[in-house]
Amino acid sequence: MSAPAVAPRPRFAIVDIARGVAIIAMVAYHLCWDLSYFRFIAPDVGRDPNWVLIARSILAVFLFLVGVGLVLGHGKTIRWRAFRRRTGFVVLGALAITLGTFLVFPDSFVYFGVLHAIALFSILALPFLFVPLWLTGLVAAAMIALPFFLSNALFNEKLYSWIGFWQVPPPTNDLVPIFPWLAAVLIGIVATRLILASSVATRLAAICPTGRLPRLLAGLGRWSLLIYLLHQPILLGLIYPAAAVLQPQIAMRQTDFLASCQSTCEAGGTTAPLCTTYCQCGLEGVQQNDLWDAIYSGMVSAQQQTILDASNRQCSALIYPALNDTP
Template sequence: MFSWLGFWVVPPPTNDLVPLFPWLGVVLLGVLAMRLVRQTALLDKLAAIQPRNRLARVLAWMGRWSLVIYLVHQPLLLAIIMPLSMAMGTQEAGREIDFLRSCQSSCEASGTTAALCATYCQCGLEGVERDNLWEQVFTGILTAEDQAVLDRNNRQCSQLIYPDLNAN
């Protein structure tokens, strides 16, 4: 609910999300600095500066048109980068990393060692890939059959790190 403020445990997978709270301090410092500058003659001196070389003029133009540049470049970049990333398979690599990271933290929170958790989570990842359950795992929409397959995989992975479970 308050993730747009920057209050989240795990940052959402997004291209450019700038949460409010971490940057609010920077904005307030800018407001304070400008108020101090307006009380001096420095503002008039800064306004009188004229860019003399081409680079300075380009930077000044970009500063005046920054919102338009930002609004135009976002759809263009997404139109180019998203298809490229999908074609290159970066989505799959990202979801595997997210899966392993989430599994590792959940496993370690239960008191299992990091090494055993790494083995367990890798086993779980292989099971999800083998049974083609990515969509169901990430959406959380599981049929009874999907849940049974995941439960079977979890038991197999648990037996891998806790061989004593084989006796039961």
């Protein structure tokens, strides 16, 4: 006699909408990251504290929704066939990202990014669909707290960095370690189990927006995994050729040079207008003598240093004419 079929849970449109909003935010962030990397925009999106906060907030929402999806997708009985199919697809996507980023960014390729984390976290989180809520919450709290108290140089190595506890993370464009990020999935599990055990679940399930925008967001949410896989190749396919043609890094390095020079000059007590004249003169000297590589690398030959010194004297004489009389 076959076991009775498990009644499927209702689909929560609000969860699909939340996924849609999250994937739009992720695509927007990666667009800004790409524009920053190719120097179309000035902020260093990968390191600027405000941008880092934005990235981590988006990641936390994504992983929270992974926990929500695990509860809604399985409930009290794990649907192994569906779980293996979805996890296998995520693993293949993660491997594709590793290969793609290795080809494009060999020094900072993604070896344990968002999709790698989602695949592993989905497996690690399965037992927490059934254990007492207080235990799940306790484990989540411990996972958040431990990185504040435990660190070791061993975890600076790529081989172990996916666990967490590093002192200095290895170079990579995306790293989502178990500690503390598995906690976001567990919090999603706790929140969803609490909601499903209350009357709130019925009211949330009844929410079915009919407007064009909610339907669009819900559709994006249902296809969020595929969108995540495809959006970066599409963005890079557009931005990389544009950067090769427009060469925004040239204009940006000129802007950076002038800003740094202006700040240093004014800090020495020279007025802003004179500093502007001095720095513009210095920029012309760097360009005419093709000294960009020397300046950015810090590897200045004796001949290049002589040229720089002569340019500095010429620019100083331009703003302080009395220097022209100096023997």
